[in-house]
Amino acid sequence: MCGIVGYVGDKQAVGFLLEGLSKLEYRGYDSAGIAVYDGQKIRVEKSVGRLASLQDKISGNMPVGTTGIGHTRWATHGRPSDINAHPHTDCSGDFVVVHNGIIENYLTLKEELIERGHAFKSETDTEVVAHLLEEVYNGDFVSSVREVLQRIEGSYSLVFMSRRDPGTLICTKQDNPLVIGIGNGENFIASDIPAIINRTRRTFILNDGELAVVKKDSIKIMNRRGEPVTKKVFEVNWNAEAAEKGGYEHFMLKEINEQPKAVRDTLSQRISKDGQTITLDELKWNADYLKSFNKIYIVACGTAYHAGLVGKFYIEKLARIPVTVDVASEFRYRDPIVDENTLLIVVSQSGETSDTLAALKESKRRGAKTLALTNVVGSSIAREADQVLYTWAGPEIAVASTKAYTTQLILFFVLALYMAQILGTKKPAFIADLIAQLKNVPAQISETLSDVEPIKTFAKRYGFNEDVFYIGRQLDYDVALEGALKLKEISYIHAEAYAAGELKHGTLALIVEGVPVIALATQKSVYEKTLSNIKEVKARDAVVIGIASAGDEELSKYVDHVIHVPVTDELLEPLLAVVPLQLLAYYAAITRGCDVDKPRNLAKSVTVE
Ligand code: AGP
Numbered sequence: 001m002c003g004i005v006g007y008v009g010d011k012q013a014v015g016f017l018l019e020g021l022s023k024l025e026y027r028g029y030d031s032a033g034i035a036v037y038d039g040q041k042i043r044v045e046k047s048v049g050r051l052a053s054l055q056d057k058i059s060g061n062m063p064v065g066t067t068g069i070g071h072t073r074w075a076t077h078g079r080p081s082d083i084n085a086h087p088h089t090d091c092s093g094d095f096v097v098v099h100n101g102i103i104e105n106y107l108t109l110k111e112e113l114i115e116r117g118h119a120f121k122s123e124t125d126t127e128v129v130a131h132l133l134e135e136v137y138n139g140d141f142v143s144s145v146r147e148v149l150q151r152i153e154g155s156y157s158l159v160f161m162s163r164r165d166p167g168t169l170i171c172t173k174q175d176n177p178l179v180i181g182i183g184n185g186e187n188f189i190a191s192d193i194p195a196i197i198n199r200t201r202r203t204f205i206l207n208d209g210e211l212a213v214v215k216k217d218s219i220k221i222m223n224r225r226g227e228p229v230t231k232k233v234f235e236v237n238w239n240a241e242a243a244e245k246g247g248y249e250h251f252m253l254k255e256i257n258e259q260p261k262a263v264r265d266t267l268s269q270r271i272s273k274d275g276q277t278i279t280l281d282e283l284k285w286n287a288d289y290l291k292s293f294n295k296i297y298i299v300a301c302g303t304a305y306h307a308g309l310v311g312k313f314y315i316e317k318l319a320r321i322p323v324t325v326d327v328a329s330e331f332r333y334r335d336p337i338v339d340e341n342t343l344l345i346v347v348s349q350s351g352e353t354s355d356t357l358a359a360l361k362e363s364k365r366r367g368a369k370t371l372a373l374t375n376v377v378g379s380s381i382a383r384e385a386d387q388v389l390y391t392w393a394g395p396e397i398a399v400a401s402t403k404a405y406t407t408q409l410i411l412f413f414v415l416a417l418y419m420a421q422i423l424g425t426k427k428p429a430f431i432a433d434l435i436a437q438l439k440n441v442p443a444q445i446s447e448t449l450s451d452v453e454p455i456k457t458f459a460k461r462y463g464f465n466e467d468v469f470y471i472g473r474q475l476d477y478d479v480a481l482e483g484a485l486k487l488k489e490i491s492y493i494h495a496e497a498y499a500a501g502e503l504k505h506g507t508l509a510l511i512v513e514g515v516p517v518i519a520l521a522t523q524k525s526v527y528e529k530t531l532s533n534i535k536e537v538k539a540r541d542a543v544v545i546g547i548a549s550a551g552d553e554e555l556s557k558y559v560d561h562v563i564h565v566p567v568t569d570e571l572l573e574p575l576l577a578v579v580p581l582q583l584l585a586y587y588a589a590i591t592r593g594c595d596v597d598k599p600r601n602l603a604k605s606v607t608v609e
Contacts, residue, residue: 002086002100003027003072004178005195006159006169009186009216013068014058016188020195021051021070026244027192028395029072030080030378035087035096035161036063042096042163046071046085066216067167069159069189071098075377076392077106078123087161088127090134091119094163097133099126100191101176102392104154104269129158141165142213145172146226149211155265159189172211175261177246180204180212180219182233187214193236194243201236250596252398252490256582257449260442262393262403263575266410267438275439276432278418282389283371287422290321293343293369297336298325299359300347301606303401304408306482307373308347310574311412313475317571318426319419328355329609332362340367348372349396349404350605351379358609360384373411375404389415398597399604400490402582405482406445406575413438413571437569441576444566448579452587454563455580458545459587462516463491469511470497470581471537472520473530476547479574480520483581490599491589500533513541518581520547521555522565522573534558545584547577 003024007013017034032054033046043063047054051072071086078084086098103109106125109132114120118131129148136147141162155175162168171178171189181188181196181203188196189212193203206212209224221229238247248254272279296315298308305327312323326336328346332355338344344363348356351374360381364370372385375393382388391407417434420426462468468487470480480497487495498507500519511517517537521530535558538544546559549567556562565576589596 002074002191003029003195004098004100004157004159004189004191005070006068006171006189006214007186008067008167008169008214009183010066011186012062012064013066014063016199017068017070018051018055019198020188020190021072023194023198023240024072024192025051026194026397027072027074028397029074031073031075031082031085032071033085033087034063034068034070036065036068037161037163037166038063038065039166042089042093042161044087044089044096046082046087048080048082048085067161067169069096069098069161069169074395076102076390077125080378084122084124086126088122088124088130090130092134095130095133095137096161097126097130098159099129099156101156101174102154102265102268103128103152103156105152109151128152133160141168141170142211145170146211154268157191167215169214170211171206171214173206174208175264178206180206180214182219186216187219189214192243192246193238194240197236197238197240197243203234203236204231205234250398250586252400252402252586252596255396255398255403256579256586258394259403259406259579260446260449262391262407263410263445264442265392265394266407267414268392270414271435271439275435276428278414278421278431278435280389280414280418283387283418285418285422290419290422292341293321294341295337296321296323296343296345297331297338297363298323298345298347299328299331299356301328301353301355303405303482303485304347304349304353304356306478306485307405307408307412308345309478309481310409310475311345311347311416313478314412314416314571315419318416319423320425321419328353328359332359336363338363338366338368342366342368344368344370346370346372346381346385347374347408348379348381349375349391349401349408351376351381352605352607353381354607354609357381357384373408375407397604399599399602400486400585400596406578409575410441434569434571437572440568441572444568444576445579448565448576452583454561455583456587458561459584459591462543463493463588463591465516466494467510468493468495468516468518469507470495470518470520471500471503471533472497472523473500473526474523475570475574476520476523476530476577479577479581480518482578483518483585486582486585487588489602490585490596491592491594492600493588500530503533503536508536508540511537511540511542515542517542517544518547518584519544519559520577521552522547522549522577523570525570531555531558547580549573
């Protein structure tokens with residue numbers, strides 16, 4: 001997610017803009033910029049890299065003026081560069097905008113604006129908004145901005161500045177945060193409370209669709225229809241550290257709760273308007289291209305590897321192409337069978353994992369075509385791969401990966417459907433039905449997040465066990481692997497996942513009275529088999545927590561506790577079943593007093609072998 005700041009008052013704007021952006025650095029970004037109105041024109045200064053690069057660029061020649069906006073960019077469309085950094089302007093430089101989110105219809109708008117003579121400088125979706133304002137501007141700043149908002153689609157928080165309307169900022173939001181800080185003879189705008197908390201704790205929190213006209217001595221808020229809205233002042237009582245976590249105790253919990261939005265954002269632009277087909281404009285594959293491969297590898301590490309296992313299941317189930325999944329640290333040392341008929345798919349949240357990058361380079365050297373699924377635009381893996389599909393999860397700060405995992409799953413599901421469409425391995429009606437269920441997943445994740453109390457109770461009751469087992473079959477087994485890793489890496493409990501049918505081949509020897517077993521039973525096609533495995537462990541007096549689909553009353557007869565997740569196609573159940581496992585790991589780590597966001601011995605991105 002990008003960072004946004006705005007200032008209007010009697011002081012030099014640049015002071016707050018740089019201070020505010022520095023308070024947002026923790027979110028991760030790849031470039032920064034500011035724009036300040038100096039009484040005649042708007043001066044824009046921006047730079048790829050850290051905020052310090054921007055400060056170096058303007059030191060000794062600071063922008064002068066008391067109205068300004070600023071931005072730290074987390075790239076989604078257009079690589080990290082000076083020209084792609086925000087703020088963005090129209091052709092004349094009279095209108096300037098900063099943006100957080102995704103303008104879904106930007107390509108259509110850009111084509112229309114180019115036809116009308118607008119000259120674009122950047123690769124971003126955001127720049128369209130500045131040119132659109134120039135196109136529709138009728139002398140009235142507010143009504144012109146409202147006209148722009150009528151034409152753009154997607155998720156956004158936006159702040160507009162106009163040379164023709166000095167001393168005024170207009171801001172609005174849809175599905176992205178934006179707060180207004182109420183000062184004395186000055187007012188502040190920010191995407192996140194940490195940016196303003198040192199200046200004021202009195203804020204207005206904008207709701208979706210609301211628009212605010214901010215001057216140094218007035219804040220006027222209106223709804224989508226332009227009708228005035230009266231807002232209560234929200235007093236921020238968080239300290240600076242809590243504010244960075246959006247009020248959550250840890251980044252991990254914040255990111256677990258960001259999953260509905262992360263999944264929704266990752267799906268945006270990838271489903272056709274009529275909801276019937278998948279559109280992956282980034283790939284532009286055809287049947288001949290896909291049929292040219294006789295092998296597909298998915299290679300990754302850790303959680304990304306677990307996502308790859310689910311990706312294998314999806315591609316084989318829907319596109320009927322065989323897939324081999326391997327951990328990157330093993331793959332390139334086994335002299336893999338890789339040539340020009342191989343498609344290598346690498347998965348990496350950070351895009352910097354050394355083993356994964358090395359596997360990618362080795363496969364390219366052997367002639368493979370390569371596709372990267374990553375969360376970081378411009379990362380080493382993104383730049384090395386032939387093609388890239390981005391998860392749009394926003395920065396993931398906690399070492400334990402959560403929203404990256406669910407967005408990787410969503411991306412694999414979309415990719416497998418896309419391949420099935422191209423190859424005709426699934427009928428259009430079948431694909432359309434899965435897409436309809438896919439669109440419900442963000443809301444279903446929210447529903448799953450709405451009742452954490454039972455999970456907190458389990459974590460308190462079993463959080464001091466030293467051994468926990470996770471079992472499941474098929475996709476439930478793949479999710480069990482991820483659940484076990486989450487528990488291990490943040491609570492330091494020894495946790496292992498087993499294919500439920502494998503227990504009797506050895507592991508059952510470890511199941512004795514009181515041992516906690518997390519049993520996933522969401523896959524209807526193997527439900528009865530899983531149930532018999534659950535009975536096996538119950539017969540040894542294990543304590544069993546079942547994860548089941550809503551409405552499943554059978555399971556509760558055989559286990560000690562059940563956590564239900566919403567019903568969806570069994571292919572999509574992993575996106576829901578993983579959520580209670582993430583929360584179980586989180587609350588177990590809390591119970592044990594562990595450092596949730598920075599667990600011992602681990603790093604967020606493993607850039608060494
Ligand atoms: C997951 O919770 C861990 N932090 C770790 O396994 C991680 O998934 C792995 O290091 C891969 O990182 P990447 O996705 O950035 O490549």
